[in-house]
Amino acid sequence: xxxxxxxxxxxxxxxxxxxxxxxxxxxxxxxxxxxxxxxxxxxxxxxxxxxxxxxxxxxxxxxxxxxxxxxxxxxxxxxxxxxxxxxxxxxxxxxxxxxxxxxxxxxxxxxxxxxxxxxxxxxxxxxxxxxxxxxxxxxxxxxxxxxxxxxxxxxxxxxxxxxxxxxxxxxxxxxxxxxxxxxxxxxxxxxxxxxxxxxxxxxxxxxxxxxxxxxxxxxxxxxxxxxxxxxxxxxxxxxxxxxxxxxxxxxxxxxxxxxxxxxxxxxxxxxxxxxxxxxxxxxxxxxxxxxxxxxxxxxxxxxxxxxxxxxxxxxxxxxxxxxxxxxxxxxxxxxxxxxxxxxxxxxxxxxxxxxxxxxxxxxx
Amino acid sequence: xxxxxxxxxxxxxxxxxxxxxxxxxxxxxxxxxxxxxxxxxxxxxxxxxxxxxxxxxxxxxxxxxxxxxxxxxxxxxxxxxxxxxxxxxxxxxxxxxxxxxxxxxxxxxxxxxxxxxxxxxxxxxxxxxxxxxxxxxxxxxxxxxxxxxxxxxxxxxxxxxxxxxxxxxxxxxxxxxx
Numbered sequence: 268x269x270x271x272x273x274x275x276x277x278x279x280x281x282x283x284x285x286x287x288x289x290x291x292x293x294x295x296x297x298x299x300x301x302x303x304x305x306x307x308x309x310x311x312x313x314x315x316x317x318x319x320x321x322x323x324x325x326x327x328x329x330x331x332x333x334x335x336x337x338x339x340x341x342x343x344x345x346x347x348x349x350x351x352x353x354x355x356x357x358x359x360x361x362x363x364x365x366x367x368x369x370x371x372x373x374x375x376x377x378x379x380x381x382x383x384x385x386x387x388x389x390x391x392x393x394x395x396x397x398x399x400x401x402x403x404x405x406x407x408x409x410x411x412x413x414x415x416x417x418x419x420x421x422x423x424x425x426x427x428x429x430x431x432x433x434x435x436x437x438x439x440x441x442x443x444x445x446x447x448x449x450x451x452x453x454x455x456x457x458x459x460x461x462x463x464x465x466x467x468x469x470x471x472x473x474x475x476x477x478x479x480x481x482x483x484x485x486x487x488x489x490x491x492x493x494x495x496x497x498x499x500x501x502x503x504x505x506x507x508x509x510x511x512x513x514x515x516x517x518x519x520x521x522x523x524x525x526x527x528x529x530x531x532x533x534x535x536x537x538x539x540x541x542x543x544x545x546x547x548x549x550x551x552x553x554x555x556x557x558x559x560x561x562x563x564x565x566x567x568x569x570x571x572x573x574x575x576x577x578x579x580x581x582x583x584x585x586x587x588x589x590x591x592x593x594x595x596x597x598x599x600x601x602x603x604x605x606x607x608x609x610x611x612x613x614x615x616x617x618x619x620x621x622x623x624x625x626x627x628x629x630x631x
Numbered sequence: 632x633x634x635x636x637x638x639x640x641x642x643x644x645x646x647x648x649x650x651x652x653x654x655x656x657x658x659x660x661x662x663x664x665x666x667x668x669x670x671x672x673x674x675x676x677x678x679x680x681x682x683x684x685x686x687x688x689x690x691x692x693x694x695x696x697x698x699x700x701x702x703x704x705x706x707x708x709x710x711x712x713x714x715x716x717x718x719x720x721x722x723x724x725x726x727x728x729x730x731x732x733x734x735x736x737x738x739x740x741x742x743x744x745x746x747x748x749x750x751x752x753x754x755x756x757x758x759x760x761x762x763x764x765x766x767x768x769x770x771x772x773x774x775x776x777x778x779x780x781x782x783x784x785x786x787x788x789x790x791x792x793x794x795x796x797x798x799x800x801x802x803x804x805x806x807x808x809x
Binding site for chain 1: 692695696698736737738739742764765766767768769770771804805806807808809
């Protein structure tokens with residue numbers, strides 16, 4: 268895959284960093300490159316841009332991260348049964364442009380595509396986290412504020428990260444992606460401690476709402492390749508969008524998945540209905556006015572988000588759950604950002620706790 | 632009416648009704664025929680600005696989902712009947728917006744209709760009121776009992792207990808089970 272950039276901005280203090288050197292050596296010759304004293308000035312919305320968020324995606328900023336790299340998953344909340352995922356923030360924003368993406372709201376004030384040159388500091392934080400929780404399986408991922416593998420050909424970050432985790436028991440790294448950029452992964456041995464997960468969507472959603480991503484078949488082919496190379500694989504059917512005929516399309520997608528990859532070799536499948544805060548919904552519709560999938564039968568739910576009205580959402584998620592269970596009842600399944608009552612209706616029970624689900628996912 | 636005349640008429644209506652600039656721009660961004668048809672509806676039904684905004688948004692969304700033009704949506708029989716019908720304009724205005732909502736949320740409308748029919752079939756005593764979650768945005772059913780004596784309380788509980796199966800059916804429908 269190739270992503271378009273308008274420019275690369277390097278923070279002066281990172282000029283000699285290994286990451287900046289790699290990025291510059293691999294950038295197209297005609298790429299506009301500039302250096303800036305404080306990169307925080309380069310990540311803010313471009314003044315006068317008609318689509319500042321979209322413009323931010325095309326401006327790669329190699330900079331130092333001042334905040335901690337490790338954080339709790341922003342999807343976690345006391346309202347939802349969640350999986351206890353820890354996020355390692357190695358980059359922020361994404362060159363792909365999914366119409367439903369929460370980053371449109373979450374990163375509206377700093378949309379520049381940031382890659383952190385001091386990412387090795389994240390390894391120290393991970394070491395400390397592992398020391399603080401001896402015996403507990405840590406499940407960490409890089410795919411929350413950015414796609415884990417987009418631009419990996421330029422940055423090589425995945426290699427360092429996979430090698431770091433390969434050398435340590437008690438940690439499971441999850442790389443989450445919608446790309447097929449797996450060349451770096453195939454070059455290193457994960458020793459069973461890295462899981463690569465793909466968000467999967469039916470072709471209709473891919474065509475309508477997932478601009479710049481790899482086609483569903485390409486994602487499945489990439490998943491097969493990394494599985495054969497020793498990685499674990501998982502899949503997110505999230506967001507599930509309840510358009511007319513969605514059930515048929517998502518069930519076909521699951522059939523395609525199980526044709527491509529034996530259900531027995533799938534670490535987990537997560538499900539989650541489309542949800543949007545009012546601000547995200549406004550931003551998404553403003554930026555993607557021609558995507559009909561943003562105009563489904565969503566209503567304001569008690570958590571303040573627009574969601575597909577409950578009977579339709581629950582029925583759709585239940586149909587998918589049944590197909591997964593029929594393929595292999597041992598596949599770990601969980602719901603993302605759904606209330607406990609929907610867990611009970613779809614899975615038959617709410618997960619006991621974030622720690623228990625996290626441990627189950629880390630242990631597979 | 633030419634497209635220019637139509638745009639002028641829309642601007643005049645918007646000015647007279649204090650429609651804000653952003654809303655006016657969205658209105659004028661519709662294709663000329665659709666924009667004019669919406670003006671015709673606004674005039675015939677004496678729509679308030681809020682109604683007009685909701686109607687325009689729903690028309691745009693229906694047109695996008697169904698890959699058609701807003702003017703084609705406005706020409707559909709249920710809306711046409713309201714637009715050309717008799718009766719006071721405010722009531723027809725409300726009916727117009729409600730009909731658009733039914734077109735915009737067809738499956739929600741059907742689900743609500745089915746669940747409301749189940750609630751009605753319970754034939755609950757007046758002391759008991761069942762409230763469905765707003766727009767079926769959750770699966771929580773509210774059951775309210777109003778009593779003034781122990782006897783009324785006992786009677787209400789008995790009436791509810793007799794309807795356990797019906798209540799279960801409603802709760803299952805709220806959870807998407809048919």
